Amino acid sequence: MSGIGSQPVVRVRGLGKTYGTRTAVDGVDFDILPGEIFALLGPNGAGKSTTIEILEGYRDRSAGQVEVLGIDPRNGDLDWKARIGIVLQSSGEQGSATVREQVAHFASFYPRPRDVDEVLEAVGLQDKARARIRSLSGGQRRRVDVALGIVGRPELLFLDEPTTGFDPEARRRFWDLIRSLKGEGTTILLTTHYLDEAAQLSDRAAVLTGGRISALGPVSSLGTPEQRTPFVRWRERGERREVRTATPAELVGTLVSRLGGEPEGLEVGAPSLEDIYLELVASASLLRTAAAQEGLA
DSSP states (O other), X not given: OOOTTSOOSXXXXXXXXXXXXXXXXXXXXXXXXXXXXXXXXXXXXXXXHHHHHHHHTSSOOXXXXXXXXXXXXXXXXXXXXXXXXXXXXXXXXXXXXXXXXXXXXXXXXXXXXXXXXXXXXXXXXXXGTTSBXXXXXXXXXXXXXXXXXXXXXOSEEEEESTTTTOOHHHHHHHHHHHHHHHHTTOEEEEEOSOHHHHHHHOSEEEEEETTEEEEEEEGGGOSOTTTTSOEEEEEETTEEEEEEOSOHHHHHHHHHHXXXXXXXXXXXXXXXXXXXXXXXXXXXXXXXXXXXXXXXX
């Protein structure tokens, strides 16, 4: 696996995409380093899918510079495409082939594919190997999508909402698979609406709102210092209360002394990635609304 000082696997500078008068992506910059899991997060319509499709070579950009595995995706040839794996939000696989036949067919496109049965076991489809894809449930078809994305042993893997339709046990098993791929040196770009998934798997993340990056960095340091400040929550006189403080133990001591015992429903903790994400999205929305109102004034 390449070290942190190596050339980025993905390099994006000033990326822009417009559709007529609408701007979908507006001056986005980020790198993805060799062997890391990078999460691209954001609400629907934030520009995530457009950004990923540009990186994959499916969509052209309006502005900026992009390199994926050292190549501009505009110029990606078959050799370049063989080095990436893609799990789209939905592939529409509904053919008459069996699960094993379809995965084996895709494996034949690559120079160093994974063992087909190993892949089926990894995504929990070993018992459905002989079933026809059209007979599978939505969640099982999603697992086929994942199998097709990883069977080629890609250097860079795009995972777009990969665990949609998975039950909790299957999601955890899939997380183990992703960690094993990272351990082998695979670089992974992940998009997911499951914030616990991003927190569990990602080394770094970018939050995209309104086509721009609102936050970028290690998952543990996303957000402002205020947004990462620990909280103390409790119930008093029937009301739910919350205070953000850098010294939660001191506040709890004060409450215990004032109330004559531990407050009802006491919670002490740090904001989760989901908490911080929601604050970032809300703040970005308020800024866009204010800017739009200024423009109309």
